[in-house]
Amino acid sequence: MISEEIILFAVVGVAFLAALSLSFFFSKRRNKLGLSIIGVMWAAFTGIAFFGMYNASGWDVLGYAAALIGVSAPVGVGGLVGALVGWAKGSKEQDEQPSSRAGHTDTAPTSR
Numbered sequence: 017m018i019s020e021e022i023i024l025f026a027v028v029g030v031a032f033l034a035a036l037s038l039s040f041f042f043s044k045r046r047n048k049l050g051l052s053i054i055g056v057m058w059a060a061f062t063g064i065a066f067f068g069m070y071n072a073s074g075w076d077v078l079g080y081a082a083a084l085i086g087v088s089a090p091v092g093v094g095g096l097v098g099a100l101v102g103w104a105k106g107s108k109e110q111d112e113q114p115s116s117r118a119g120h121t122d123t124a125p126t127s128r
Contacts, residue, residue, distance in 0.1 A: 028090050035094035043102030044109075054095055062088045 035054070042050035065088060069080035 024086070028086050031087050032094040032101035033088035035091040039095040039098035042100035043099040044106040046103075046106055051099060058088070058091055058095060062092070 035058075039051060039054055042054070046062060062084065065080050065084050069077050102109070
């Protein structure tokens with residue numbers, strides 16, 4: 017019984033950490049396309065699971081509910097947290113980096 021519980025928590029943890037790290041990576045580098053692809057994939061999975069749950073009969077609903085609670089919710093939360101933290105860290109690093117031309121004065125004589 018303990019090994020099944022470990023596998024269940026491992027699936028939830030891996031889903032959360034994968035979404036967290038991917039969204040952090042994309043948002044820190046301001047890659048809006050990557051964030052959009054992750055968001056569309058998550059929304060599609062969630063929509064398909066809700067549609068399947070609506071059309072399921074009997075005990076089949078539990079499988080879809082488990083997919084929504086065990087995969088979709090951790091991926092959604094991990095993606096949101098990773099994107100927000102990565103976006104904040106990315107803008108903080110951009111603010112701290114001085115530009116290569118800031119304060120630069122060119123005193124060399126120009127040739128004619």
